[in-house]
Amino acid sequence: xxDLGFEETELRLGLPGGKDAAGxxxxxxxxxxxFEETIDLKLKLEQPxxxxxxxxxxxxxxxxxxxxxxxxxxxxxxxxxxxxxKRSPSQSSVVTAEQEQPDAEKPRAAKAQAVGWxxxxxxxxxxxxxxxxxxxxxxDAGAGAALVKVSMDxxxxxxxxxxxxxxxxxxxxxxxxxxxxxxxxGSCGSQGMKGMNESKLAxxxxxxxYVPTYEDKDGDWMLVGDVPWEMFVESCKRLRIMKGSEAxxxxxxxxxxxxxxx
Amino acid sequence: MSTPHSPSSxxxxxxxxxxxxxxxxxxxxxxxxxxxxxxxxxxxxxxxxPSQMSEDDPGGGGDRWxxxxxxxNGGGGGGGRWAPPDQVLENVLESVLEFLTAARDxxxxxxxCRSWCRAEAQTRRELFIGNCYAVSPRRAxxxxxxxxxxxxxxxxRFADFSLVxxxxxxxxxxxxxxxxxxxxxxxxxxxxxxxxxxDDLEVVAKSFPxxxxxxxxxxxxxxxxxxxxxxxxCRHLRVLDLIEDYVEDEEDELVDWISKxxxxxxxxxxxxxxxVGVPFNFEALEALVARSPALRRLRVNHHxxxxxxxxxxxxxxxxxxxxxxxxxxxxxxxGALSVSELATSFAASKSLICLSGFREVNPEYLPAIYPVxxxxxxxxxxxxxxTAEELKPVIRNCxxxxxxxxxxxxGDEGLRAVAETCSDLRELRVFPLDATEDSEGxxxxxxxxxxxxxxxxxxxxxxxxxxxxxxxxxAMSKNCPNLVVFRLCxxxxxxxxxxxxxxxxxxxxxxxxxxKKLTRLSVSGLLTDKAFAYIGKYGKLIKTLSxxxxxxxxxxxxxxxxxxxxxxKLEVRDSPFxxxxxxxxxxxxxxxxxxxxxxCRLTMKGCKEVAQQMQNLVVEVIKDHSDDEGEAxxxxxxxxxxxxxxxxxxxxPFVNIL
Numbered sequence: 001x002x003d004l005g006f007e008e009t010e011l012r013l014g015l016p017g018g019k020d021a022a023g024x025x026x027x028x029x030x031x032x033x034x035f036e037e038t039i040d041l042k043l044k045l046e047q048p049x050x051x052x053x054x055x056x057x058x059x060x061x062x063x064x065x066x067x068x069x070x071x072x073x074x075x076x077x078x079x080x081x082x083x084x085x086k087r088s089p090s091q092s093s094v095v096t097a098e099q100e101q102p103d104a105e106k107p108r109a110a111k112a113q114a115v116g117w118x119x120x121x122x123x124x125x126x127x128x129x130x131x132x133x134x135x136x137x138x139x140d141a142g143a144g145a146a147l148v149k150v151s152m153d154x155x156x157x158x159x160x161x162x163x164x165x166x167x168x169x170x171x172x173x174x175x176x177x178x179x180x181x182x183x184x185x186g187s188c189g190s191q192g193m194k195g196m197n198e199s200k201l202a203x204x205x206x207x208x209x210y211v212p213t214y215e216d217k218d219g220d221w222m223l224v225g226d227v228p229w230e231m232f233v234e235s236c237k238r239l240r241i242m243k244g245s246e247a248x249x250x251x252x253x254x255x256x257x258x259x260x261x262x
Numbered sequence: 263m264s265t266p267h268s269p270s271s272x273x274x275x276x277x278x279x280x281x282x283x284x285x286x287x288x289x290x291x292x293x294x295x296x297x298x299x300x301x302x303x304x305x306x307x308x309x310x311x312p313s314q315m316s317e318d319d320p321g322g323g324g325d326r327w328x329x330x331x332x333x334x335n336g337g338g339g340g341g342g343r344w345a346p347p348d349q350v351l352e353n354v355l356e357s358v359l360e361f362l363t364a365a366r367d368x369x370x371x372x373x374x375c376r377s378w379c380r381a382e383a384q385t386r387r388e389l390f391i392g393n394c395y396a397v398s399p400r401r402a403x404x405x406x407x408x409x410x411x412x413x414x415x416x417x418x419r420f421a422d423f424s425l426v427x428x429x430x431x432x433x434x435x436x437x438x439x440x441x442x443x444x445x446x447x448x449x450x451x452x453x454x455x456x457x458x459x460x461d462d463l464e465v466v467a468k469s470f471p472x473x474x475x476x477x478x479x480x481x482x483x484x485x486x487x488x489x490x491x492x493x494x495x496c497r498h499l500r501v502l503d504l505i506e507d508y509v510e511d512e513e514d515e516l517v518d519w520i521s522k523x524x525x526x527x528x529x530x531x532x533x534x535x536x537x538v539g540v541p542f543n544f545e546a547l548e549a550l551v552a553r554s555p556a557l558r559r560l561r562v563n564h565h566x567x568x569x570x571x572x573x574x575x576x577x578x579x580x581x582x583x584x585x586x587x588x589x590x591x592x593x594x595x596x597g598a599l600s601v602s603e604l605a606t607s608f609a610a611s612k613s614l615i616c617l618s619g620f621r622e623v624n625p626e627y628l629p630a631i632y633p634v635x636x637x638x639x640x641x642x643x644x645x646x647x648x649t650a651e652e653l654k655p656v657i658r659n660c661x662x663x664x665x666x667x668x669x670x671x672x673g674d675e676g677l678r679a680v681a682e683t684c685s686d687l688r689e690l691r692v693f694p695l696d697a698t699e700d701s702e703g704x705x706x707x708x709x710x711x712x713x714x715x716x717x718x719x720x721x722x723x724x725x726x727x728x729x730x731x732x733x734x735x736x737a738m739s740k741n742c743p744n745l746v747v748f749r750l751c752x753x754x755x756x757x758x759x760x761x762x763x764x765x766x767x768x769x770x771x772x773x774x775x776x777x778k779k780l781t782r783l784s785v786s787g788l789l790t791d792k793a794f795a796y797i798g799k800y801g802k803l804i805k806t807l808s809x810x811x812x813x814x815x816x817x818x819x820x821x822x823x824x825x826x827x828x829x830x831k832l833e834v835r836d837s838p839f840x841x842x843x844x845x846x847x848x849x850x851x852x853x854x855x856x857x858x859x860x861x862c863r864l865t866m867k868g869c870k871e872v873a874q875q876m877q878n879l880v881v882e883v884i885k886d887h888s889d890d891e892g893e894a895x896x897x898x899x900x901x902x903x904x905x906x907x908x909x910x911x912x913x914x915p916f917v918n919i920l
Binding site: 113114115116117118119120121122123124125127128131132155158175177178179180 | 420422423424425427428429480506508510511512537564621622644645647693694695697698699726751753755808810811835836886
């Protein structure tokens with residue numbers, strides 16, 4: 001747990017340099033990517049219009065995928081809202097897919113996942129996921145489940161999630177929110193860290209918002225979003241959602257990378 | 263204004279088979295039935311085999327909607343024991359009413375007059391409360407004086423699919439606190455979708471010295487610590503059924519709860535703990551089974567190998583229901599168990615009628631169950647990834663099967679084999695191995711058609727697939743007129759008929775038209791308002807309707823509200839229904855237990871209007887995160903339910919009660 005750097009409790013708003021540099025240098029050898037890849041941890045509730053449009057397009061896309069041989073059926077148009085109905089993101093339980101533009105050539109990849117659909121209980125999903133993991137024994141990255149425990153500070157209960165069910169940090173984030181309800185955990189978008197900078201990160205970590213962190217294979221505790229999604233799935237051993245102020249010890253490294261970038 | 267529900271008119275026409283949640287003697291309807299009606303049908307939705315759970319009434323006890331006979335002060339009823347004019351008559355009445363077991367009959371009896379109401383309240387032994395927030399614990403215990411069993415349901419069903427945020431509610435603590443002092447002779451508690459803490463379990467163990475049955479279905483919040491307290495202190499325990507609960511399993515805090523059962527012979531009849539995922543003390547279990555001569559139902563978790571299973575079966579040859587654990591070998595120094603040795607164990611278990619488990623099944627061991635197949639009435643392969651070739655030799659022997667749960671890995675071919683053999687099948691559930699929208703899907707309309715042709719007595723079906731046709735659904739509607747539960751889940755959203763490209767309206771229309779006993783329906787696929795017009799027109803007995811990604815307009819909701827006169831539970835997601843549709847249900851909400859809608863087109867305006875006009879409805883608007891966006895105009899999740907208790911006081915910040 002030394003990696004959490006508990007002794008380094010002060011939040012630095014400026015250049016993080018100094019005594020962290022040595023420790024970070026030792027840890028940064030694993031080839032983990034820099035902070036620029038880290039997601040914007042602030043949850044965007046009022047998502048900008050392009051994202052709404054994405055939902056609509058995804059629905060249309062879903063319909064088209066579903067009915068390749070038939071003329072466009074009437075229902076999806078209604079579902080997609082015909083453009084005249086104002087739909088905020090919260091109205092659709094569909095998680096926005098990763099790509100900004102749903103790719104017509106690869107409809108399946110662009111298709112968004114709806115929460116809790118198909119309606120199979122997580123108990124069953126977990127059991128089958130574990131079975132496939134045990135039974136498969138394959139080495140390739142796509143095999144089996146990646147079940148990790150998720151704990152949240154202050155919540156008496158643990159949950160387990162199968163990381164392979166999700167395709168992006170954003171999907172994971174939304175699922176965690178649904179699991180742990182009423183806190184701001186920060187959407188893990190895939191658009192990269194446009195606009196995230198030290199001060200935003202500092203805001204986040206000094207506030208009372210929660211931040212997802214994880215323990216990786218090396219036993220290090222990191223902020224979720226530090227590494228590319230696939231690498232995260234492979235290396236994450238457990239998740240812990242902690243208050244931003246407690247995650248400060250993880251911040252300096254992130255801050256340094258942020259500042260290195262800018 | 264609301265039209266009060268009049269149960270007497272409805273109960274006279276169709277008195278359903280009564281459920282007594284009393285011990286096993288009465289639960290003979292199907293093999294998978296059990297003392298507690300919730301048990302076997304727990305998977306994916308525990309609204310159990312149709313003849314069993316008394317879901318049909320507007321709710322037992324305090325749950326049922328009625329104008330308060332006693333003139334409106336909360337409570338009253340059986341609690342106020344002033345001497346009636348004729349004590350003898352009242353005693354006679356009570357003696358007679360003892361024989362009434364069905365909640366609906368009791369509800370009707372309680373409306374006759376005050377005297378009957380009192381007598382009924384004193385003689386009701388089982389209290390069924392379908393929505394724990396519909397009545398306060400205090401009110402319930404004040405009315406009913408002699409309760410021996412309590413059934414409580416909490417969260418709405420869509421909580422199973424992560425649609426209800428964590429911390430929403432349904433805590434059993436206030437109930438346990440009220441039941442303890444009120445019913446010292448309480449024997450049975452059945453909870454579904456409630457949060458039960460270890461402390462709650464301790465209170466139960468301490469409050470009820472005669473406690474006999476605990477059944478927890480889809481609950482969460484407890485761990486092996488709580489189980490240990492129950493095991494240790496409930497010396498008369500007969501039933502401990504843990505079904506699809508989320509058991510906290512912090513591995514470094516495990517308690518060896520199995521060792522805590524009394525050291526003398528126990529009265530255990532049923533021990534179900536396949537959902538308790540953590541390892542346990544096997545030797546302690548073996549010893550427990552050996553000293554539990556009444557044990558009939560045992561379902562172990564996946565930490566049990568076939569070698570261990572054999573030992574258990576040797577200790578309990580009288581078992582009727584067996585959950586087989588992993589069903590593969592953990593070979594010790596003596597080598598792996600042979601199939602024939604295992605088969606000997608099954609042959610010796612002459613009473614087995616229900617098999618489940620098979621959690622990590624090695625198909626080579628399947629022939630071991632052949633000796634019991636012919637007598638099996640219930641078989642659950644829904645965690646066993648079997649191919650058609652692996653299934654066929656087994657299922658060919660199961661000529662008396664009534665309940666069959668299976669994974670779609672067996673394909674249409676496997677289902678065909680089922681159809682060829684299991685002519686007596688009443689309940690079929692086909693679950694997807696890969697529960698995602700764009701999975702391949704291994705079963706289709708072909709399998710459904712085959713089943714409809716072979717299993718004419720089918721009453722309940724749950725079928726997950728990716729490809730379906732109206733023709734197959736129509737065929738089922740004609741071949742299986744006894745269908746009471748029809749739940750078809752076409753996993754890809756908005757999928758039309760795979761051959762004609764048409765919406766699935768006609769298929770579901772045929773189901774409601776031809777299956778005249780249908781009380782529960784789940785729809786999917788591409789559906790227009792026309793489907794709902796059919797449902798409203800023909801679905802006169804439908805009590806539970808689940809809708810997802812369907813319909814064109816608010817008319818769909820209107821058809822349903824106006825047409826489905828027996829509707830009690832409506833759950834809707836991701837459908838283009840707005841305030842107009844919601845408001846079309848205004849006159850019907852008091853007749854229903856609840857309405858759930860998420861990701862539709864509701865706004866605060868419409869929901870507020872409902873809340874204002876309907877004083878005895880609790881209207882909850884639920885957000886995914888309680889942040890400071892103020893009051894958004896759109897409503898993502900709406901949950902409304904009739905209640906005598908008013909707005910609950912345990913709502914978390916993200917729940918806005920209008």
